[in-house]
Amino acid sequence: MRVALFLGCTVPVRATNYEQAFRRVAAEFGTEVIDINDFSCCGFPAKAVDRMIPLVMAARNLALAEREGVEAVVTLCNACTETLTETNHVLRHDPEQQEKVAGHLANLGYRYDGSMTVRHAARFLYQEIGLDRIRTKVTQPLAGWRIAAYPGCHYTKPAEIYEGFDRPERPISLNLLVEATGAETLELEGTCCGGGTLGAKEETALKMARMTLDQMKERGADAVALICPFCDVMFEQNQKKIERQVGVEYGLPVLYYPQLLGLALGIPREELGFSINRIKMDRLWQKLDAQAMRG
Template sequence: MKYALFLGCTVPVRALNYELSARKVAHKLGIELVDINDFSCCGFPVKSVDRDTFLLMAAKNLSLAEEKDLDLVSLCSACTSILTEANKELKEEESLRKKINNKLSVLGRKYEGKIKVKHFTRVLYEDVGLEKIRENLKVDLSKFSFAAHYGCHYLKPSGIYEDFDDVENPKTLDELIEVTGAKSVLYEDKNSCCGGGILGINEMTALKVAKNKLDHIKSTKADAICLICPFCSIMYEGSQKKIEKQFEVEYNLPVLYYPQILGLALGISPEELGFKLNRIKPREMLAKL
């Protein structure tokens, strides 16, 4: 299994623990992640402002992976959504493809629609598979329980993801958690947004949205939140102290990326998985190991 790794803008700056743990897990499971230095922003920030520019930015990145004859894998749910949407539109609409390629030609590039785009979590679930993951487990995590947060862009809009999972009742992240031996807890409003989509417009509303979910997760007594998107982490981990101060509450709730959890089960050390980079230290959880 070999993929072009698309890191996007947020992961290299604010989620190095996500990148570290994903690379370690990939290596352990026989996934080769190829870095392409010329990758740039996926186009997400300008999608609502200029559709042609968003498609052009996405097409440029897709063409770089095509040049290497590699499917593209992303750690960021928003990047995955944008690149998948652009890939689908450009494959299906010849006139649009010609228009974008005309602009791409200035860079000496051409989009041909030869590759697929997948979230890293989907690669683990579909391409590696639960059985192979199970065969490689070294540490039993049955002492732990985690609250899965799917976020918005991992499965939506469902049309671009070929109905990979049920958007109303998703299961893939829960199953990936439970294959490690850990429990995936149920909680109220499990499928709701983290609030990150409006953080730059109305911070207080965004914090209230995140607080609502933190309240529900805290009541389950889960060891940590498990998520798969760097921007969701900004809301639940990066903003957790701000929420505690603003609303006079206390959570001290660790937020882990799924590859960190899987990495522990595969026998990779917390140091190698970037646990020191987690803002809310999961000391009590790691002590159980």
């Protein structure tokens, strides 16, 4: 399968571990990942200003992928996923908006027929690669790892635009993907990480993240596996700050799902971007090394 990887804003600069691990894992399954250099921001940050901006920006990006003839656009960030998917949805269901967007695109020299499939990387692994193929390739099962699988809001919501994929409020696909690596998952009440509120009121956003971190810690997580760079900002990059504010210690390693999968596939950790992860993984490395020695 030939797909275009949509990087968005945050991933190619601040979450290169996620990008590197996904590319490495996709190669393992024989997926041809191409890069389209004319891709820009998906448009999400400007929706609050004027919802026409993300519609046109997303449609331009999708038009580029259509022109390239790929089978799908694979996204790494939940906000990109939501914006590109929502744009497809609006263009297919709202003729008035569709006409306006088409006019702007024509002005830029583009045309978008609305045919492009958008898939979050996790959904891609779940649906296009499939749990069975993943399981057969696992050479280093992560037995005994207790993982808090955190899909994030826009992976499945708003449900209307995702046309029946997974359970909107408490998706299960990421848990199943984590379990395919041999790890265990925890039950979590899926509350928002707070990322969307960070710019408006940091104090509130950090409290939101803290609710979920508390839950993960209480339920005995060894690490968090997530699939969105905004969730990472809240749970990993702000973890120390929250610890200082409330006087607790989480010490909870946060990794992107493709990193976790990569380890289970036996890919060397140097090829999975772990130097970018901020929270010490020592305990997990000890587990992994002990498991490897036992063979």
